Amino acid sequence: MTELIDRADAAAETPALELSMQQAINRALRVLLAEDPDVLVFGEDVGALGGVFRVTDGLQKEFGDRRVFDTPLAESAIMGMAVGLAMNGWRPVPELQFDGFAYPAIDQIVNQVARMNYRTRGSAPMPITLRLPSFGGIQAPEHHGESLEAIFAHTPGLKVVAPSDPAEAYSLLLQSVRSDDPVVYMEPKARYWDRRPVRLAEPTDPIGTSRIVRPGRHATLIAWGAMVHKCLQVAELAAEDGVELEVLDLRWLKPIDAAGLAASVARTKRAVVVHEAPLTAGLGAEVAALITEHCFRDLAAPVQRVTGFDVPYPAGPLEPQYLPTIDRVLFAVQRTLEY
Amino acid sequence: MAEENVTFTLPDLGEGLVEATVLEWQVSVGDVIERNAPLVEVETTKSAVVIPSPKAGRIVALHAEEDRVVPVGDPLVTFAVTIGDDAPQAGIVGKVPTEEARPARRVRLKPPTD
Numbered sequence: 001m002t003e004l005i006d007r008a009d010a011a012a013e014t015p016a017l018e019l020s021m022q023q024a025i026n027r028a029l030r031v032l033l034a035e036d037p038d039v040l041v042f043g044e045d046v047g048a049l050g051g052v053f054r055v056t057d058g059l060q061k062e063f064g065d066r067r068v069f070d071t072p073l074a075e076s077a078i079m080g081m082a083v084g085l086a087m088n089g090w091r092p093v094p095e096l097q098f099d100g101f102a103y104p105a106i107d108q109i110v111n112q113v114a115r116m117n118y119r120t121r122g123s124a125p126m127p128i129t130l131r132l133p134s135f136g137g138i139q140a141p142e143h144h145g146e147s148l149e150a151i152f153a154h155t156p157g158l159k160v161v162a163p164s165d166p167a168e169a170y171s172l173l174l175q176s177v178r179s180d181d182p183v184v185y186m187e188p189k190a191r192y193w194d195r196r197p198v199r200l201a202e203p204t205d206p207i208g209t210s211r212i213v214r215p216g217r218h219a220t221l222i223a224w225g226a227m228v229h230k231c232l233q234v235a236e237l238a239a240e241d242g243v244e245l246e247v248l249d250l251r252w253l254k255p256i257d258a259a260g261l262a263a264s265v266a267r268t269k270r271a272v273v274v275h276e277a278p279l280t281a282g283l284g285a286e287v288a289a290l291i292t293e294h295c296f297r298d299l300a301a302p303v304q305r306v307t308g309f310d311v312p313y314p315a316g317p318l319e320p321q322y323l324p325t326i327d328r329v330l331f332a333v334q335r336t337l338e339y
Numbered sequence: 340m341a342e343e344n345v346t347f348t349l350p351d352l353g354e355g356l357v358e359a360t361v362l363e364w365q366v367s368v369g370d371v372i373e374r375n376a377p378l379v380e381v382e383t384t385k386s387a388v389v390i391p392s393p394k395a396g397r398i399v400a401l402h403a404e405e406d407r408v409v410p411v412g413d414p415l416v417t418f419a420v421t422i423g424d425d426a427p428q429a430g431i432v433g434k435v436p437t438e439e440a441r442p443a444r445r446v447r448l449k450p451p452t453d
Contacts, residue, residue: 052432137436138432138433138434138435138436139433139434140432140433141432144432144433189433190436193435193436218450218451233442237442237444238448241447241448241449241450242448242450243448243450243451300451326442326443326444327444327445327446330444330446330447330448331446333448334446334448334449337448337449337450337451338449
């Protein structure tokens with residue numbers, strides 16, 4: 001650990017690095033593989049190829065094919081193997097190549113990964129971090145864009161996190177893998193190529209905390225993953241109209257930061273939650289319920305939800321019609337302002 | 340920018356097929372092709388499929404005439420591709436999202452009076 005802390009200190013002192021989210025996640029994996037010999041990275045194409053999104057690029061070369069390795073194209077087996085490895089003292093970091101391919105592994109994730117610690121009364125914890133390229137925005141074919149956060153957040157025993165920028169991706173992955181609980185780490189594919197100056201830093205905020213990425217006083221926009229960037233764009237445009245929007249990056253989708261939500265909305269009195277998943281029984285409903293429970297008397301308008309539609313995630317060219325747009329978010333903000 | 344020749348071999352088109360017959364080339368030598376654009380139609384024992392181009396580049400050579408049987412792993416086509424390009428590449432599927440300098444909007448807001 002000493003060496004790591006030294007490295008983090010050095011990062012804080014040196015000028016920020018230009019990194020994409022892919023590269024930031026890659027660096028976090030390198031730190032994790034270097035600091036803990038029990039960490040294993042595996043999945044489809046993560047070894048020789050370096051991942052279809054280049055996230056695991058170079059890791060097999062650096063750490064060898066016993067620590068970073070390719071698996072058969074069998075998602076249930078990937079997660080089942082993670083369970084067995086975890087029971088034998090390893091710290092697995094499996095990747096399921098695309099969110100839609102998590103469905104064949106749901107049995108292992110829900111029935112084994114999430115429950116093993118509970119079932120064994122704590123004698124078999126599952127320190128597994130499932131890396132899951134998630135959400136839409138790259139106009140991919142069917143099964144290559146899904147928003148599964150509500151399914152995972154609804155499953156007792158799992159923690160769920162979705163980073164929104166490269167620096168967050170780095171520190172949240174360190175935190176997820178070092179946690180002894182299973183974490184579903186949802187990587188927003190649409191932000192993989194987001195390059196910006198990044199100061200790589202050790203995680204400082206506890207698991208389950210949100211963060212304010214832009215302060216404002218008229219309404220709070222709540223989002224995670226790629227929708228945080230969308231909400232920042234909306235806030236920039238709203239400012240031209242004299243409306244100051246606060247943007248809250250929820251980031252941890254289980255546990256949810258109810259206190260953080262309440263603190264923001266108690267100030268702004270209005271809330272709009274934005275997600276890519278369909279509306280019905282989406283995580284926005286949970287967020288709206290928490291805000292209503294904690295801030296009922298403060299609210300100037302009902303909590304608005306801007307989401308995908310109650311249809312299967314559309315493939316390729318229809319995606320822009322499905323994902324929340326800037327105008328749909330602005331409309332929802334206006335509804336809260338006029339209520 | 341510099342160019343490099345890259346040869347694409349016939350991939351296993353699924354379930355352990357060992358060969359395919361070239362039905363029709365959708366490109367000619369000298370054509371500049373986009374990634375994922377139709378490259379060649381081939382027929383296996385299961386079906387006829389159009390293989391999309393794995394690369395963007397200029398076609399340098401087609402290694403099999405139409406109606407020829409090509410074993411999996413044999414050269415199919417050679418591209419001249421530009422190298423040293425730092426533009427982000429998408430993965431095997433999908434597109435890198437493009438960022439508008441100033442996002443378009445239609446809805447205007449009225450600030451609250453409170």
